[in-house]
Amino acid sequence: MEVTGINVISHRFRGKSSTLEILAKLTEETGEVAQAVLLASSAINKSASGDATKSQANLDHDVREEAVDVMLVALDLFFRHGGTEAQLGDLVFYKSKKWLKKLKEDS
Ligand SMILES: [Mg+2]
Numbered sequence: 001m002e003v004t005g006i007n008v009i010s011h012r013f014r015g016k017s018s019t020l021e022i023l024a025k026l027t028e029e030t031g032e033v034a035q036a037v038l039l040a041s042s043a044i045n046k047s048a049s050g051d052a053t054k055s056q057a058n059l060d061h062d063v064r065e066e067a068v069d070v071m072l073v074a075l076d077l078f079f080r081h082g083g084t085e086a087q088l089g090d091l092v093f094y095k096s097k098k099w100l101k102k103l104k105e106d107s
Contacts, residue, residue, distance in 0.1 A: 006088070007079045009072060019080060026073045033066035 040059035
């Protein structure tokens with residue numbers, strides 16, 4: 001596989017961890033984004049005060065950072081299983097259209 005652009009991250013870590021370990025990492029990152037979303041929701045942030053010293057902008061930034069962590073780990077899985085950058089673009093387009101169609105059907 002040609003190593004360029006976004007798949008360089010996956011290539012660098014390949015061999016250092018198994019697919020199951022990467023799956024565990026994805027679960028960990030999913031938990032982190034969930035925690036960030038809960039903290040960023042105003043009701044939780046004001047009542048729980050677990051991270052009330054952070055501004056809403058900083059809490060929203062944390063959500064974006066954790067969402068990117070999830071994406072990077074998911075991309076690692078995608079490339080480990082033979083995905084290419086071209087396939088990534090095609091699949092994102094295809095799946096987006098599929099999800100949009102489903103959203104329209106549900107509304
Ligand atoms: Mg994280």
